[in-house]
Amino acid sequence: MTQYRMATTEQMHRVTAPCVRIGQTWRRLPRLRVEGPVDRITLPRAGWTRV
Incomplete structure (x- = not known):
């Protein structure tokens, strides 16, 4: 089972x-994005908030 935070x-x-x-x-x-534990997405339904 995979969980995302x-x-x-x-x-x-x-x-x-x-x-x-x-x-x-x-x-x-x-730097954390390059190393792997962090990524970024944009939520269009949340006012284009990046998380």
């Missing part, structure tokens, strides 16, 4: 590094 950048920021600026979280996410 989705979170916005802001939500990831609050969980992983709330004491630093959100810009650091934005800079980390592309």
Whole structure:
């Protein structure tokens, strides 16, 4: 059975590094996408929110 978890950048920021600026979280996410544990999708029915 496969499960998927989705979170916005802001939500990831609050969980992983709330004491630093959100810009650091934005800079980390592309590296995680390359390494594999993170991907990005756009939800058209949610106002084109990227998660």
